[in-house]
Amino acid sequence: MMLSKVIELLLGGMVTSIEIFLLTLLFSLPLGLIVAGGRMSRFAPLRWLAKIYISIMRGTPLMLQLIVVFFAPYYVFGVNLSADYRFIAVIIAFTINYAAYFAEIYRGGIESINSGQYEAAQVLGYSKLETFFIIIMPQVIKVVLPSITNEVITLVKDTSLSFVIAIPEMFTVAKQIAASEASISALLVAGLFYYLFNMLVAFVMERVEARLDYYE
Amino acid sequence: MSLLQVKNLKKSFDDNVVLKDISLNVEKGEVLAIIGPSGSGKSTLLRCITDLEQEDSGEINFEGTFGLVFQNFNLFPHHSVMKNITNAPIRVQKRDKKEVFEHARKLLGQMGLSDKEDAYPCELSGGQQQRVSIARALAMNPDILFFDEPTSALDPELTGEILTVIKDLAAQHMTMVIVTHEMAFARNVADTIIFMDNGVIVEEGSPDEVFSSDNQRMKDFLGKFYD
Ligand SMILES: Nc1ncnc2c1ncn2[C@@H]1O[C@H](COP(=O)(O)OP(=O)(O)OP(=O)(O)O)[C@@H](O)[C@H]1O
Ligand SMILES: [Mg+2]
Numbered sequence: 001m002m003l004s005k006v007i008e009l010l011l012g013g014m015v016t017s018i019e020i021f022l023l024t025l026l027f028s029l030p031l032g033l034i035v036a037g038g039r040m041s042r043f044a045p046l047r048w049l050a051k052i053y054i055s056i057m058r059g060t061p062l063m064l065q066l067i068v069v070f071f072a073p074y075y076v077f078g079v080n081l082s083a084d085y086r087f088i089a090v091i092i093a094f095t096i097n098y099a100a101y102f103a104e105i106y107r108g109g110i111e112s113i114n115s116g117q118y119e120a121a122q123v124l125g126y127s128k129l130e131t132f133f134i135i136i137m138p139q140v141i142k143v144v145l146p147s148i149t150n151e152v153i154t155l156v157k158d159t160s161l162s163f164v165i166a167i168p169e170m171f172t173v174a175k176q177i178a179a180s181e182a183s184i185s186a187l188l189v190a191g192l193f194y195y196l197f198n199m200l201v202a203f204v205m206e207r208v209e210a211r212l213d214y215y216e
Numbered sequence: 217m218s219l220l221q222v223k224n225l226k227k228s229f230d231d232n233v234v235l236k237d238i239s240l241n242v243e244k245g246e247v248l249a250i251i252g253p254s255g256s257g258k259s260t261l262l263r264c265i266t267d268l269e270q271e272d273s274g275e276i277n278f279e280g281t282f283g284l285v286f287q288n289f290n291l292f293p294h295h296s297v298m299k300n301i302t303n304a305p306i307r308v309q310k311r312d313k314k315e316v317f318e319h320a321r322k323l324l325g326q327m328g329l330s331d332k333e334d335a336y337p338c339e340l341s342g343g344q345q346q347r348v349s350i351a352r353a354l355a356m357n358p359d360i361l362f363f364d365e366p367t368s369a370l371d372p373e374l375t376g377e378i379l380t381v382i383k384d385l386a387a388q389h390m391t392m393v394i395v396t397h398e399m400a401f402a403r404n405v406a407d408t409i410i411f412m413d414n415g416v417i418v419e420e421g422s423p424d425e426v427f428s429s430d431n432q433r434m435k436d437f438l439g440k441f442y443d
Binding site: 114116117119120121122123124125126130134135138142202214215216 | 307
């Protein structure tokens with residue numbers, strides 16, 4: 001196969017990889033905040049639920065979670081889902097996994113904010129909601145950004161795990177080409193693409209961090 | 217009626233009784249200084265009055281707006297000086313933006329910080345930060361202003377600038393309750409001094425009365441400052 005053909009096929013796969021990447025972030029970043037809220041709740045059962053959820057998500061392989069989310073509807077509930085479910089399963093699995101990691105990062109960030117910030121806000125008459133969104137969250141974002149960047153870079157690479165349920169993302173495609181051509185060149189090109197993707201992610205995140213650098 | 221009335225206030229943390237039956241009044245325009253050894257309950261008293269802590273029993277009667285100036289400023293680090301001062305009056309009190317900004321500029325002028333509008337707290341000295349936090353409290357047009365050791369986090373050479381600001385406010389008849397370890401300042405600025413020890417008010421009166429008290433605990437406490 002011509003190299004240009006390989007690249008064309010891989011770029012097709014990359015579109016799927018990018019879709020997985022973006023949709024996962026779109027859902028898991030806010031979901032992580034909700035899980036962090038549960039994890040820090042004063043209501044003990046909710047706190048425990050969040051804690052157990054986080055520990056399962058972080059304590060078992062993401063690849064296994066992908067398989068479970070994909071096959072559970074059939075084996076557990078006996079439902080036959082449409083072909084589209086394959087992609088939905090990937091998004092669900094990645095989202096619930098990454099939300100757990102983001103939740104712990106948010107929690108660390110929120111707990112790092114001095115209680116005096118809440119007290120000053122209360123004395124000035126801000127509501128609980130205003131305090132969170134105007135005073136606390138902007139500071140938390142700055143604190144957690146480096147850790148979020150790490151996770152985002154890991155996510156770029158983790159999208160390749162979707163091959164276990166045969167999603168035609170870049171790595172799956174590269175593996176197929178490599179098998180049929182008996183050559184690893186497609187895998188090397190895929191590796192280069194992941195690398196470039198992450199260079200871009202790092203660049204964007206650095207810009208965001210720089211924008212938040214106006215105070216210490 | 218007094219502007220602020222505290223009656224039979226009691227507060228414990230677990231089995232540590234921190235406030236044992238505190239009663240006091242503050243009149244409009246009065247400056248009250250609260251002194252006393254560390255752990256005597258001064259901060260807890262201010263925190264109960266300002267709703268940061270829930271008292272176990274007793275009554276706090278106060279109608280109006282209050283401001284609280286903290287020992288370590290608690291400015292919002294991600295907001296500029298101007299936003300620190302104007303955001304609550306605009307968002308919380310729903311006041312006119314233009315009026316609030318004019319008010320803030322006037323206060324910054326009064327604090328000698330006119331050139332710091334756009335600075336961030338981290339770019340200011342401790343004394344400047346504390347002046348911003350006083351301006352932030354004043355921007356709410358409080359009927360009473362509470363200070364919890366406003367100079368304790370400052371280097372000695374910066375303490376004076378804050379004490380001067382508070383003296384100016386006293387001269388403008390701002391009602392203030394000031395917890396402080398600065399004895400000379402308390403004596404100089406206060407109309408009334410309360411000496412607290414172990415959760416009770418041991419002495420209360422004019423500065424001259426309190427500082428010449430025969431009470432042994434009071435004398436022991438003052439002795440530490442004059443040694
Ligand atoms: N949130 C809290 N939980 C438990 N104990 C507390 C709490 N806040 C204060 N205390 C205790 O209450 C007592 C009085 O503390 P408080 O801070 O009111 O004293 P203070 O007179 O302000 O002392 P200082 O001059 O050191 O500021 C202390 O024994 C302190 O340990
Ligand atoms: Mg104190």
